[in-house]
Amino acid sequence: MKKFLKISMVIVLVALVVWVFFYLYKQTKKSPVVYETEQPQITNIIKKTVATGSIVPRKEIQIKPQESGIINQIYVQPGDMVKEGDLIARIQIIPEMIQVNEAETRLEKARLAYENAKIEFEKTQELFKNKVITESQYLSDKLNYEIAKEDLESAQNNLQLIKEGVLKKAGSQTNTLIRSTTAGMVLDVPVEVGNSVIKSNTFNDGTTIAIVADMREMVFEGMVDETEVGKIKEGMQLLLTIGALDEEKFTAILEFISPKGVEENGAIQFEIKAAVQLQEGSFIRAGYSATADIVLDRRDSVLAIKEKLVTFKEDSTFVEVMTEPQVFEKRLIKTGLSDGINIEVVEGLTEDDKVKVPL
Numbered sequence: 001m002k003k004f005l006k007i008s009m010v011i012v013l014v015a016l017v018v019w020v021f022f023y024l025y026k027q028t029k030k031s032p033v034v035y036e037t038e039q040p041q042i043t044n045i046i047k048k049t050v051a052t053g054s055i056v057p058r059k060e061i062q063i064k065p066q067e068s069g070i071i072n073q074i075y076v077q078p079g080d081m082v083k084e085g086d087l088i089a090r091i092q093i094i095p096e097m098i099q100v101n102e103a104e105t106r107l108e109k110a111r112l113a114y115e116n117a118k119i120e121f122e123k124t125q126e127l128f129k130n131k132v133i134t135e136s137q138y139l140s141d142k143l144n145y146e147i148a149k150e151d152l153e154s155a156q157n158n159l160q161l162i163k164e165g166v167l168k169k170a171g172s173q174t175n176t177l178i179r180s181t182t183a184g185m186v187l188d189v190p191v192e193v194g195n196s197v198i199k200s201n202t203f204n205d206g207t208t209i210a211i212v213a214d215m216r217e218m219v220f221e222g223m224v225d226e227t228e229v230g231k232i233k234e235g236m237q238l239l240l241t242i243g244a245l246d247e248e249k250f251t252a253i254l255e256f257i258s259p260k261g262v263e264e265n266g267a268i269q270f271e272i273k274a275a276v277q278l279q280e281g282s283f284i285r286a287g288y289s290a291t292a293d294i295v296l297d298r299r300d301s302v303l304a305i306k307e308k309l310v311t312f313k314e315d316s317t318f319v320e321v322m323t324e325p326q327v328f329e330k331r332l333i334k335t336g337l338s339d340g341i342n343i344e345v346v347e348g349l350t351e352d353d354k355v356k357v358p359l
Helices: 001-027 099-130 135-164
Strands: 041-057 060-063 067-076 089-093 177-179 182-188 210-213 218-225 237-242 246-259 262-264 267-277 289-304 311-313 315-322 329-334 332-339 342-347
Touching: 041 237, 041 332, 041 342, 099 135, 218 237, 218 289, 289 332
Parallel strands: none
Antiparallel strands: 041 218, 041 289, 060 210, 067 089, 089 177, 182 210, 218 267, 237 246, 237 289, 246 267, 262 267, 289 342, 311 315, 315 329, 332 342
16 A cells, blocks of 8 residues: 555656646747738828917907997897997996086087177178178178077087987987997997996007807917927918817818917917817807918829838838748838828839738
8 A cells, every 4th residue: 555655646746747737848949929010001101290279250340439428238149140330338427527517617608709700790790781781790790690500509519429328410320329330249248237338548558349250251260389380381271170070171271380489388389379160050159269280282192101110210211021921021101191101112112012011
């Protein structure tokens, strides 16, 4: 029995040693590396840079009052379409007491002068009928009377303008009615009934009653980094992606590049503007954020491969082409335009070549 146990232990020990040697041998034996390959393809290569910005109307007008006062009625709201001359709001003029007092004083003086000139003219007229005075004296007093009459009317109009902002004989022409100066859509009405408004003057821009814009002509306004601004020029095409309209793409034509850069977050940025080509039936709201792909250069229907397959060494550019299964040789090629993913192959490859994919 003891002899059987010893024999069994020896057999197990030998088997364990053999298994260990076999395992170590298998671990040290490397499997052959199999490289994948890719073939050049005919494709379009577009080199572009990206600019971020927003879509705004080309023509956006701020409607301001011609007189200071208080808003007592508003006739439009954001989204309404208006024509040039359409009524926007009405204001009630609150005159300054100093101006009112001066106007009333002027009116009283004009009234007294008119009454005196009238009395003098009536006397002169009677004397002229009786041929007591000459015609020249009569005409002189008549002129003074007519001047006094005009002065009185002018003083009355001045007082009425200060108090009411309108003349009765002017009809619908009044500074208290705010009208649109252009046709378009009302984008914003930043005032409410009861708000005080100020007319534009030397020291104040005036209160904005409404903002009206032509939504049929939109412009992309964005910023381009100084490293890219030298590569773009007026007339280039932009491909716009609007965040709120993911499914729609718009094109725009670059028409302005700022000659002066501004610093933003430590980098110099240059403003650009591009005319958006609106699609029929599409509506873009003012202020939409957008991203513009600016096409710097493009090649259509050219032979290209993935740039990761190309090895650049000094002035040489080469790839590894398979000559036999898993046998590769280096081949110099001439490359062209690259978009960062694909690169144009000008010389050195055909569509049938199989290029090694580096591990």
